[in-house]
Amino acid sequence: MSGSFRITRLQPSDAEAFRTIRLAALRTAPEAFGSTYEIEANRPLSTFAERLSSSAVFGAYDGQQVVGMAGFMQEAGPKVSHKAFVWGFYVEPAWRARGAGSALVAALIEAARDVVEQLTLTVVEGNDPAIALYTKFGFTTYGVEPRALKTSAGYVNEVLMTLRLPSGADAKPKGT
Numbered sequence: 001m002s003g004s005f006r007i008t009r010l011q012p013s014d015a016e017a018f019r020t021i022r023l024a025a026l027r028t029a030p031e032a033f034g035s036t037y038e039i040e041a042n043r044p045l046s047t048f049a050e051r052l053s054s055s056a057v058f059g060a061y062d063g064q065q066v067v068g069m070a071g072f073m074q075e076a077g078p079k080v081s082h083k084a085f086v087w088g089f090y091v092e093p094a095w096r097a098r099g100a101g102s103a104l105v106a107a108l109i110e111a112a113r114d115v116v117e118q119l120t121l122t123v124v125e126g127n128d129p130a131i132a133l134y135t136k137f138g139f140t141t142y143g144v145e146p147r148a149l150k151t152s153a154g155y156v157n158e159v160l161m162t163l164r165l166p167s168g169a170d171a172k173p174k175g176t
């Protein structure tokens with residue numbers, strides 16, 4: 001089944017919606033993320049607003065309800081600012097397999113093209129839905145970090161993926 005979702009870039013004024021979907025992600029899919037619900041649930045709303053300034057974050061809306069998100073953050077520093085790191089990719093379970101994830105990644109790639117030349121991401125080994133989706137958009141695996149995360153259930157490996165954005169802007173190093 002396919003759905004139609006409104007994908008929009010979240011602004012600092014959308015901090016409440018961002019907080020809702022981010023905490024839902026950490027609570028519902030803790031194995032998929034490096035951060036934890038306990039850490040972020042105690043942060044003030046201003047922290048979430050600030051994150052919407054430092055990162056480009058996209059929300060997927062079904063009507064007025066935010067049901068998914070994905071973000072990218074440009075790396076800082078003259079030799080790495082041609083790259084951005086994809087983070088926080090999540091769709092609420094009841095809305096999965098209806099195209100929201102694909103719509104989010106498509107919007108993210110389109111926006112990143114204007115800013116950077118290359119996207120990188122990490123994904124937990126064995127997260128086949130996410131790896132299949134990233135692969136569908138052209139991401140390729142360049143390595144696996146063994147024991148990248150340490151959880152109460154043990155160590156977890158992470159797959160490292162990258163996507164070149166050949167028609168992207170020649171990202172100017174920051175501060176030049």
Ligand SMILES: CC(C)(COP(=O)(O)OP(=O)(O)OC[C@H]1O[C@@H](n2cnc3c(N)ncnc32)[C@H](O)[C@@H]1OP(=O)(O)O)[C@@H](O)C(=O)NCCC(=O)NCCS
Pocket residue numbers: 029032033088089090091092095096097098099100101102103122123124127128129130132133136
């Ligand atoms: C990964 C995730 C965001 C995908 O969202 P989604 O809305 O279900 O994605 P889509 O409906 O757009 O599916 C797109 C593609 O994902 C893959 N996919 C989705 N569900 C899948 C499943 N159960 N098994 C295998 N592949 C799957 C397919 O490649 C699919 O493409 P297709 O429709 O052309 O076959 C969602 O599963 C999720 O939130 N997972 C938990 C959090 C997570 O793992 N985040 C990634 C962190 S790196």
